[in-house]
Amino acid sequence: MTIKCKVKSIEPLAANTYQILLHPEQPVSFKAGQYLMVVMGxxxxxPFSIASSPCRHEGEIELHIGAAEHNAYAIEVVESMKQALANGGDITIDAPHGEAWIREDNQxxxxxxxxxxxxxxxxxILDHCISQNIEQPIHLYWGGRDEAQLYAKKEMMEIADKHQRIQFIPVIEEALADWSGKKGNVLQAVSDDFDxxxxxxxxxxxxxxxxxxxxxxxxxxxxxxxxHMFGDAYAFI
Structure with a gap:
C-alpha cells in the first residue's frame, strides 16, 4: 500500500551514508527484514531495507541509505528526502515488501x-530477536571497506557484550595498523569460522x-x- 510520510530527520552515519527517519501518516505493518519502496514516479x-523493527519503531520508519558519488539511484532519493525535510513536504512509500523476513518459529x-x-x-532482525527474547545463538557478520563504514560498530559491540547468545564480528577490507579484528572478505570470514x-x-x-x-x-x-538462506536478492537471482 502507498503511504505518505513526513521526513523527520536526516543524519550522516558515515561518508555518503545517511540515517533517515520517516513519520508515516498512518501505521505501517511490516515484519523484521522487509523493505519499502520510495516512490519517485x-x-x-x-527499494530500501527498513532498519527499524516492527516491535520497537514507535510509529517511525528508519532507513540507512548509502549514496556514494557513483550511485545516482540512491543520491536522487536522498536529495528528494532533503527537499521534503526543508519545505515540509511529503514523500510517498509503498510498503511492506519482501519475503526475507525473520522466521521466528524456527529454532x-x-x-x-x-x-x-x-x-x-x-x-x-537483530533488534526484533532481542525484543522478542528469541533464545537461539545469533552471529552477526558485518563487512565494509574500512572501519568508518561500520558506523554502528560500537553499538553492536555493546549489544554483544550485554547478550551472551549474540556474537558480533566486524570485517574490513582496508585495515589500519591498530585494527585488531578480521580483515578481508566478509564471506571468507564466515567460511573461516564455521566448519x-x-x-x-x-x-x-x-x-x-x-x-x-x-x-x-x-x-x-x-x-x-x-x-534456509534468506535475502531479498534471492527473489531476483
Missing amino acids: EADKR RPILLIAGGTGFSYVRS TLADFDIYIAGRFEMAGAAREQFTQTKQAKSD
Whole structure:
C-alpha cells in the first residue's frame, strides 16, 4: 500500500551514508527484514531495507541509505528526502515488501551477514530477536571497506557484550595498523569460522553478487541449505 510520510530527520552515519527517519501518516505493518519502496514516479519505485523493527519503531520508519558519488539511484532519493525535510513536504512509500523476513518459529541458530548498508536489514532482525527474547545463538557478520563504514560498530559491540547468545564480528577490507579484528572478505570470514552451516538459518543483505556468492559457497562447501538462506536478492537471482 502507498503511504505518505513526513521526513523527520536526516543524519550522516558515515561518508555518503545517511540515517533517515520517516513519520508515516498512518501505521505501517511490516515484519523484521522487509523493505519499502520510495516512490519517485509512477513507474519509478526504489527499494530500501527498513532498519527499524516492527516491535520497537514507535510509529517511525528508519532507513540507512548509502549514496556514494557513483550511485545516482540512491543520491536522487536522498536529495528528494532533503527537499521534503526543508519545505515540509511529503514523500510517498509503498510498503511492506519482501519475503526475507525473520522466521521466528524456527529454532535453528541464526547467522546474519551484511555488506555495507545491508546492515539496515540485519539490524531490524537483530533488534526484533532481542525484543522478542528469541533464545537461539545469533552471529552477526558485518563487512565494509574500512572501519568508518561500520558506523554502528560500537553499538553492536555493546549489544554483544550485554547478550551472551549474540556474537558480533566486524570485517574490513582496508585495515589500519591498530585494527585488531578480521580483515578481508566478509564471506571468507564466515567460511573461516564455521566448519558447517547445515543447522543455520542464514539472512544476508548486500550486493546481489555477494548474495549469489554466499549461496554458492555455503551450499557447496559448508552444507548450508538453500531453503534456509534468506535475502531479498534471492527473489531476483
